Amino acid sequence: MISVEDPGLVIVGASLAGLTCAQSLRAEGYTKKITLIGAERHLPYNRPPLSKQVLAGKWQAAQTNIDSAEKFAELGLDFFFDEDAQELNIASKEVRTSKRTLAFEDLIIATGASVRRLPGTESMSRVHVLRTIDDALGLREALVGIKCAVVVGAGVLGSEVISALSEYGIHATVIDRMARPQLPLTGGHFASRVNDLFIEHGVVAKYGVEINSVTEQETGITFDLSDGSKVSGEIAVVAIGCIPNVGFLANSGLDISNGVLCDSNGLAAPHIYAAGDVASWHNSITGKSLRLENQTSAIEQGLAVGKFIATGESSPTTHPFFWSEIFGNKILMLGNLEADIPLTIVHGSPSDNRFVAATISNGVTTGIVGWNMPREFRQSRAMMEA
Amino acid sequence: MKIRVDRDACIGAGQCALVAGSIFDQDDDGLVVLLTDTPSDEFIAVARKAATLCPAKAIALEE
Numbered sequence: 204m205i206s207v208e209d210p211g212l213v214i215v216g217a218s219l220a221g222l223t224c225a226q227s228l229r230a231e232g233y234t235k236k237i238t239l240i241g242a243e244r245h246l247p248y249n250r251p252p253l254s255k256q257v258l259a260g261k262w263q264a265a266q267t268n269i270d271s272a273e274k275f276a277e278l279g280l281d282f283f284f285d286e287d288a289q290e291l292n293i294a295s296k297e298v299r300t301s302k303r304t305l306a307f308e309d310l311i312i313a314t315g316a317s318v319r320r321l322p323g324t325e326s327m328s329r330v331h332v333l334r335t336i337d338d339a340l341g342l343r344e345a346l347v348g349i350k351c352a353v354v355v356g357a358g359v360l361g362s363e364v365i366s367a368l369s370e371y372g373i374h375a376t377v378i379d380r381m382a383r384p385q386l387p388l389t390g391g392h393f394a395s396r397v398n399d400l401f402i403e404h405g406v407v408a409k410y411g412v413e414i415n416s417v418t419e420q421e422t423g424i425t426f427d428l429s430d431g432s433k434v435s436g437e438i439a440v441v442a443i444g445c446i447p448n449v450g451f452l453a454n455s456g457l458d459i460s461n462g463v464l465c466d467s468n469g470l471a472a473p474h475i476y477a478a479g480d481v482a483s484w485h486n487s488i489t490g491k492s493l494r495l496e497n498q499t500s501a502i503e504q505g506l507a508v509g510k511f512i513a514t515g516e517s518s519p520t521t522h523p524f525f526w527s528e529i530f531g532n533k534i535l536m537l538g539n540l541e542a543d544i545p546l547t548i549v550h551g552s553p554s555d556n557r558f559v560a561a562t563i564s565n566g567v568t569t570g571i572v573g574w575n576m577p578r579e580f581r582q583s584r585a586m587m588e589a
Numbered sequence: 590m591k592i593r594v595d596r597d598a599c600i601g602a603g604q605c606a607l608v609a610g611s612i613f614d615q616d617d618d619g620l621v622v623l624l625t626d627t628p629s630d631e632f633i634a635v636a637r638k639a640a641t642l643c644p645a646k647a648i649a650l651e652e
């Protein structure tokens with residue numbers, strides 16, 4: 204009998220979701236070959252500290268590594284970095300990369316998302332984005348000695364960048380086409396709280412405006428806005444969201460209209476799975492497909508896919524969770540706050556700047572937020588399980 | 590096995606205390622507090638689970 208080497212499993216994307224898949228597969232007893240391909244030149248690292256500890260200058264780059272090199276080696280992976288997948292052929296069960304063609308028995312897509320850039324600014328050296336460790340180190344360096352900056356996007360990342368600027372004493376102007384700041388999953392309930400923080404810290408906000416044009420000068424950058432005004436800074440940071448990395452799947456036949464569409468086990472097609480920011484999983488709590496961009500989803504989906512492939516067992520659906528820290532306020536969010544339901548205060552009080560709040564619809568708690576009250580937030584999580 | 594926690598990284602999510610309450614607690618600021626850094630064998634699996642689930646990757650296990 205001719206023996207053909209078992210191609211094993213290929214994971215595309217070597218960040219939180221890809222690494223967690225590999226950890227989970229091994230923990231669940233998967234002994235076959237695992238090949239991990241990553242486009243970056245680094246061991247898997249955490250992105251949340253990039254806009255927090257790293258930007259603030261409190262952490263060195265190495266502190267963001269998820270696993271030590273030894274721990275990573277213990278997983279027994281074939282790891283190829285600085286290599287990107289370019290095409291998937293499901294019929295022949297092969298993925299072509301920038302350096303080779305790999306056969307697989309099972310494939311996990313964990314390619315995450317890339318920053319959305321402001322058209323026309325791609326090559327401007329004074330315009331920064333923040334997704335990778337290299338972006339963070341470049342931005343940190345650019346902050347040295349400057350006095351004013353423009354932030355495009357008043358979402359959670361934009362708000363974290365503005366907080367960091369304020370710690371450096373850099374004056375910030377924020378531009379957003381929406382009428383107010385946005386935090387994910389909070390149904391708009393925290394827009395005015397975040398805006399109050401901006402005002403308190405001297406941030407100038409331009410909401411509800413479009414950017415007509417951007418020009419880079421020798422000493423700065425200027426935005427022409429749809430209300431006729433101009434806004435300038437020495438640098439700009441663009442934080443206008445992310446786009447799932449599905450380019451290499453264009454001819455694969457998978458549904459990639461909003462990331463990779465998957466069932467509630469992360470299965471996109473037979474033997475093809477996706478996890479993390481790139482994946483849109485069917486959520487059996489809401490009955491909808493949901494693409495989430497946060498750490499906990501990447502971890503939980505990675506764990507679930509690993510377990511499903513190794514054991515055939517499904518994992519329960521969980522509520523989305525994210526956190527942020529804005530001007531020193533620790534925000535924790537579980538579930539989904541509904542826009543049209545008033546907040547119920549569960550602990551503390553908003554006027555003391557410490558509280559836990561929830562939206563409760565027909566006796567069902569749909570979302571909980573902890574604002575500077577982590578311990579009580581954790582205790583309140585039980586409300587969501589009721 | 591020894592557990593280390595990085596309170597600089599901890600964001601007070603409380604996942605650790607939820608899945609392994611005999612090893613992890615939170616102080617009033619929500620930051621992780623180790624109740625023991627050398628759990629007995631029966632708790633190693635939950636300690637590992639807590640380390641994987643920690644969204645801030647603030648828990649490290651040394652075998």
Ligand SMILES: Cc1cc2nc3c(=O)[nH]c(=O)nc-3n(C[C@H](O)[C@H](O)[C@H](O)COP(=O)(O)OP(=O)(O)OC[C@H]3O[C@@H](n4cnc5c(N)ncnc54)[C@H](O)[C@@H]3O)c2cc1C
Nearest residue numbers: 216218219220242250251287288314315316479480497498
């Ligand atoms: C600055 C910043 C702050 C954040 N803060 C928070 C926070 O406070 N809380 C929170 O919950 N979440 C936060 N997030 C989100 C969180 O980091 C992401 O949800 C998480 O990184 C998702 O992990 P992932 O592995 O799915 O994707 P990614 O981390 O995007 O990783 C995907 C990897 O795949 C690689 N890749 C892409 N295409 C290919 C290809 N064709 N071939 C090979 N490799 C490829 C990429 O280079 C990348 O390394 C933050 C993100 C950023 C950028």
Ligand code: SF4
Nearest residue numbers: 599600602603605643
């Ligand atoms: S799970 Fe991690 S971030 Fe959350 S309290 Fe525990 S150590 Fe801190």
